[in-house]
Amino acid sequence: xxxxxxxxxxxxxxxxxxxxxxxxxxxxxxxxxxxxxxxxxxxxxxxxxxxxxxxxxxxxxxxxxxxxxxxxxxxxxxxxxxxxxxxxxxxxxxxxxxxxxxxxxxxxxxxxxxxx
Amino acid sequence: xxxxxxxxxxxxxxxxxxxxxxxxxxxxxxxxxxxxxxxxxxxxxxxxxxxxxxxxxxxxxxxxxxxxxxxxxxxxxxxxxxxxxxxxxxxxxxxxxxxxxxxxxxxxxxxxx
Numbered sequence: 381x382x383x384x385x386x387x388x389x390x391x392x393x394x395x396x397x398x399x400x401x402x403x404x405x406x407x408x409x410x411x412x413x414x415x416x417x418x419x420x421x422x423x424x425x426x427x428x429x430x431x432x433x434x435x436x437x438x439x440x441x442x443x444x445x446x447x448x449x450x451x452x453x454x455x456x457x458x459x460x461x462x463x464x465x466x467x468x469x470x471x472x473x474x475x476x477x478x479x480x481x482x483x484x485x486x487x488x489x490x491x492x493x494x495x496x
Numbered sequence: 497x498x499x500x501x502x503x504x505x506x507x508x509x510x511x512x513x514x515x516x517x518x519x520x521x522x523x524x525x526x527x528x529x530x531x532x533x534x535x536x537x538x539x540x541x542x543x544x545x546x547x548x549x550x551x552x553x554x555x556x557x558x559x560x561x562x563x564x565x566x567x568x569x570x571x572x573x574x575x576x577x578x579x580x581x582x583x584x585x586x587x588x589x590x591x592x593x594x595x596x597x598x599x600x601x602x603x604x605x606x607x608x609x
Contacts, residue, residue: 415598425538425546425589427598439596442497475545481536481593482557486545 382406382485384476389490392466402459402476402487410434410454413479416461418472419489426472429461430479444470466494498522498592502601508609515577517604519590524570527594534594537566537575539586540603546589550575582608 388400402414416428429440429450438450449462459476473489499522509515525534533553538546548557550566553573563578577584585608590601 417598424587424603425540425591425600427600430596430598441597477545482548482551482555484548488545 384478384485384487386474386476386487386490389474389492391493391495393496394467394494396466397462397464398466398492400461400463400474400490400492402461404457404459407478407485409457414450414452414459415477415479416450416459416474417477417486418470418474418492420469420472423472428474431459463492466492468494470494497597498525498595498599500590500592500599500601502588502590502604504604505602506605506607508607509577509580510609511582512579513609515580515584515606517575517588517590517606519568519573519575519601521571521573521592525592525594526570533569533573534592535566535568535573536591536593537564538589538591538600539584540589541586549588577606580606580608 383405385403392398413432415430418426418428431438431450431452435452447465451460471494473491475487475489477486478484501520503518535553537550539549540546549560549564554566565576567574587603587605589603592599
Protein backbone atom coordinates (compact mmCIF):
# COMPACT_ATOMS: atom_id res chain seq x y z
CA UNK A 381 0.00 0.00 0.00
CA UNK A 382 0.94 3.65 -0.31
CA UNK A 383 3.30 4.36 2.55
CA UNK A 384 6.00 6.68 3.87
CA UNK A 385 8.19 5.49 6.75
CA UNK A 386 10.59 7.84 8.51
CA UNK A 387 13.66 6.74 10.44
CA UNK A 388 16.85 8.13 11.90
CA UNK A 389 15.50 10.09 14.83
CA UNK A 390 17.02 9.96 18.30
CA UNK A 391 18.58 11.94 21.09
CA UNK A 392 21.47 14.21 20.09
CA UNK A 393 23.48 16.92 21.82
CA UNK A 394 23.20 20.56 20.74
CA UNK A 395 25.54 21.37 17.89
CA UNK A 396 25.66 17.80 16.59
CA UNK A 397 24.21 16.35 13.39
CA UNK A 398 21.58 13.80 12.46
CA UNK A 399 20.27 12.44 9.16
CA UNK A 400 16.64 11.46 8.76
CA UNK A 401 15.35 9.12 6.06
CA UNK A 402 11.90 8.65 4.59
CA UNK A 403 11.28 5.44 2.64
CA UNK A 404 8.46 5.51 0.12
CA UNK A 405 6.51 2.55 -1.21
CA UNK A 406 3.33 1.83 -3.15
CA UNK A 407 3.53 4.85 -5.47
CA UNK A 408 5.82 6.45 -8.04
CA UNK A 409 8.10 8.36 -5.67
CA UNK A 410 10.08 9.97 -8.48
CA UNK A 411 6.96 11.76 -9.76
CA UNK A 412 6.37 13.74 -6.55
CA UNK A 413 7.89 16.67 -4.79
CA UNK A 414 8.39 15.96 -1.11
CA UNK A 415 8.17 17.97 2.11
CA UNK A 416 9.51 17.69 5.63
CA UNK A 417 7.14 19.04 8.30
CA UNK A 418 7.91 18.99 12.01
CA UNK A 419 5.86 19.22 15.18
CA UNK A 420 7.38 20.15 18.52
CA UNK A 421 5.88 18.38 21.54
CA UNK A 422 2.41 19.76 22.20
CA UNK A 423 2.78 22.35 19.42
CA UNK A 424 1.49 22.91 15.90
CA UNK A 425 2.72 21.94 12.45
CA UNK A 426 5.87 23.67 11.20
CA UNK A 427 6.93 23.36 7.55
CA UNK A 428 10.67 22.68 7.19
CA UNK A 429 11.64 22.12 3.57
CA UNK A 430 10.52 20.95 0.13
CA UNK A 431 12.34 19.30 -2.77
CA UNK A 432 11.11 18.95 -6.34
CA UNK A 433 10.44 15.56 -7.92
CA UNK A 434 13.88 15.43 -9.54
CA UNK A 435 15.84 17.11 -6.75
CA UNK A 436 16.65 20.18 -8.82
CA UNK A 437 14.82 22.67 -6.62
CA UNK A 438 14.97 22.93 -2.83
CA UNK A 439 13.45 25.47 -0.44
CA UNK A 440 13.79 25.88 3.30
CA UNK A 441 12.10 27.62 6.20
CA UNK A 442 14.19 30.50 7.54
CA UNK A 443 14.55 28.68 10.86
CA UNK A 444 16.59 25.86 9.28
CA UNK A 445 18.18 27.51 6.25
CA UNK A 446 21.93 26.98 6.22
CA UNK A 447 21.73 24.16 8.78
CA UNK A 448 19.43 21.57 7.16
CA UNK A 449 19.72 19.99 3.71
CA UNK A 450 16.93 18.13 1.97
CA UNK A 451 17.83 15.56 -0.67
CA UNK A 452 16.47 12.46 -2.37
CA UNK A 453 17.57 9.29 -4.10
CA UNK A 454 14.90 8.28 -6.58
CA UNK A 455 16.68 5.01 -7.31
CA UNK A 456 16.12 4.07 -3.66
CA UNK A 457 12.70 5.74 -3.28
CA UNK A 458 14.08 7.61 -0.31
CA UNK A 459 13.99 11.19 0.95
CA UNK A 460 16.57 12.58 3.36
CA UNK A 461 17.00 15.45 5.78
CA UNK A 462 20.54 16.20 6.89
CA UNK A 463 20.36 18.26 10.06
CA UNK A 464 23.52 20.03 11.25
CA UNK A 465 24.20 22.42 14.14
CA UNK A 466 21.12 21.14 15.95
CA UNK A 467 19.47 23.32 18.57
CA UNK A 468 17.07 22.59 21.42
CA UNK A 469 14.29 24.24 19.40
CA UNK A 470 14.72 21.60 16.68
CA UNK A 471 13.26 19.02 19.08
CA UNK A 472 10.18 17.65 17.30
CA UNK A 473 8.55 14.80 15.45
CA UNK A 474 9.62 15.05 11.81
CA UNK A 475 7.13 13.94 9.15
CA UNK A 476 7.73 13.53 5.45
CA UNK A 477 4.81 14.16 3.09
CA UNK A 478 4.16 14.16 -0.64
CA UNK A 479 3.66 17.46 -2.43
CA UNK A 480 0.25 16.53 -3.74
CA UNK A 481 -2.92 18.22 -2.60
CA UNK A 482 -5.32 16.48 -2.89
CA UNK A 483 -3.96 13.01 -2.36
CA UNK A 484 -1.07 13.84 -0.08
CA UNK A 485 0.56 11.03 1.88
CA UNK A 486 2.15 11.54 5.30
CA UNK A 487 4.46 9.37 7.33
CA UNK A 488 3.96 8.66 11.01
CA UNK A 489 7.07 10.66 11.89
CA UNK A 490 10.40 10.14 13.62
CA UNK A 491 11.26 11.95 16.84
CA UNK A 492 14.36 14.11 17.27
CA UNK A 493 15.34 15.27 20.74
CA UNK A 494 18.15 17.80 21.07
CA UNK A 495 19.41 17.82 24.63
CA UNK A 496 22.66 17.84 26.53
CA UNK B 497 6.05 34.23 4.46
CA UNK B 498 2.28 34.00 4.52
CA UNK B 499 1.10 34.00 8.13
CA UNK B 500 -1.99 31.92 8.89
CA UNK B 501 -3.96 32.90 12.00
CA UNK B 502 -6.74 30.69 13.34
CA UNK B 503 -9.46 31.51 15.83
CA UNK B 504 -10.32 30.38 18.37
CA UNK B 505 -7.38 28.41 19.77
CA UNK B 506 -9.83 25.96 21.29
CA UNK B 507 -13.55 25.39 21.52
CA UNK B 508 -15.90 23.03 23.32
CA UNK B 509 -19.11 22.09 21.57
CA UNK B 510 -21.96 19.79 22.59
CA UNK B 511 -22.52 16.62 20.58
CA UNK B 512 -24.73 17.38 17.61
CA UNK B 513 -24.03 21.12 17.72
CA UNK B 514 -22.13 23.25 15.22
CA UNK B 515 -18.41 24.02 15.47
CA UNK B 516 -16.89 26.90 13.52
CA UNK B 517 -13.19 27.57 13.04
CA UNK B 518 -11.83 30.66 11.32
CA UNK B 519 -8.57 31.12 9.46
CA UNK B 520 -7.09 34.36 8.14
CA UNK B 521 -4.07 34.61 5.86
CA UNK B 522 -1.73 37.61 5.83
CA UNK B 523 -2.07 37.82 2.05
CA UNK B 524 -4.48 36.44 -0.48
CA UNK B 525 -4.13 32.75 -1.40
CA UNK B 526 -6.45 33.13 -4.38
CA UNK B 527 -4.59 32.44 -7.61
CA UNK B 528 -6.21 34.68 -10.22
CA UNK B 529 -5.29 32.59 -13.26
CA UNK B 530 -7.46 29.65 -12.19
CA UNK B 531 -9.64 31.33 -9.54
CA UNK B 532 -8.67 28.75 -6.94
CA UNK B 533 -7.92 29.35 -3.28
CA UNK B 534 -4.82 27.41 -2.27
CA UNK B 535 -6.15 26.69 1.20
CA UNK B 536 -6.54 23.32 2.89
CA UNK B 537 -7.89 22.09 6.22
CA UNK B 538 -6.34 19.21 8.14
CA UNK B 539 -7.53 17.17 11.10
CA UNK B 540 -4.97 15.71 13.51
CA UNK B 541 -5.66 13.23 16.28
CA UNK B 542 -3.11 12.35 18.99
CA UNK B 543 -0.29 10.15 17.77
CA UNK B 544 -1.37 10.42 14.14
CA UNK B 545 -0.17 12.48 11.17
CA UNK B 546 -2.49 15.16 9.82
CA UNK B 547 -5.35 14.04 7.61
CA UNK B 548 -6.55 16.18 4.71
CA UNK B 549 -10.21 17.17 5.03
CA UNK B 550 -10.70 20.08 2.61
CA UNK B 551 -8.70 21.47 -0.31
CA UNK B 552 -9.23 24.40 -2.70
CA UNK B 553 -10.89 25.95 0.39
CA UNK B 554 -14.16 24.10 -0.10
CA UNK B 555 -13.67 20.68 -1.73
CA UNK B 556 -13.99 17.71 0.60
CA UNK B 557 -11.35 15.03 0.22
CA UNK B 558 -12.52 11.54 -0.62
CA UNK B 559 -14.35 9.87 2.25
CA UNK B 560 -14.70 13.00 4.38
CA UNK B 561 -18.20 13.23 5.90
CA UNK B 562 -20.43 15.96 4.55
CA UNK B 563 -20.79 17.50 8.00
CA UNK B 564 -17.40 19.12 7.27
CA UNK B 565 -17.71 22.24 5.11
CA UNK B 566 -15.05 24.70 4.04
CA UNK B 567 -15.82 28.20 2.84
CA UNK B 568 -14.22 31.56 2.17
CA UNK B 569 -11.97 33.20 -0.37
CA UNK B 570 -8.95 35.46 -0.59
CA UNK B 571 -7.77 35.88 2.99
CA UNK B 572 -10.69 34.71 5.13
CA UNK B 573 -11.76 31.11 5.50
CA UNK B 574 -13.99 28.98 7.70
CA UNK B 575 -14.27 25.30 8.55
CA UNK B 576 -17.68 24.29 9.84
CA UNK B 577 -18.59 20.99 11.46
CA UNK B 578 -22.38 21.01 11.21
CA UNK B 579 -23.17 18.38 13.83
CA UNK B 580 -20.23 17.50 16.07
CA UNK B 581 -19.59 13.79 16.61
CA UNK B 582 -17.35 12.21 19.24
CA UNK B 583 -14.94 11.12 16.49
CA UNK B 584 -14.37 14.79 15.53
CA UNK B 585 -12.41 15.55 18.70
CA UNK B 586 -9.06 16.64 17.27
CA UNK B 587 -6.88 19.60 16.42
CA UNK B 588 -7.69 21.32 13.12
CA UNK B 589 -5.17 23.26 11.03
CA UNK B 590 -5.57 25.52 8.05
CA UNK B 591 -2.71 25.38 5.55
CA UNK B 592 -1.78 27.53 2.57
CA UNK B 593 -0.16 25.92 -0.43
CA UNK B 594 -0.19 29.10 -2.54
CA UNK B 595 3.45 29.78 -1.72
CA UNK B 596 6.38 27.40 -2.11
CA UNK B 597 7.10 28.31 1.51
CA UNK B 598 4.18 26.49 3.07
CA UNK B 599 2.64 27.63 6.33
CA UNK B 600 0.04 26.33 8.78
CA UNK B 601 -2.26 28.01 11.24
CA UNK B 602 -1.47 27.45 14.91
CA UNK B 603 -4.27 24.91 15.27
CA UNK B 604 -7.70 24.84 16.91
CA UNK B 605 -8.45 22.16 19.47
CA UNK B 606 -12.05 20.90 19.32
CA UNK B 607 -13.48 19.15 22.37
CA UNK B 608 -16.85 17.91 23.56
CA UNK B 609 -18.71 20.15 26.02
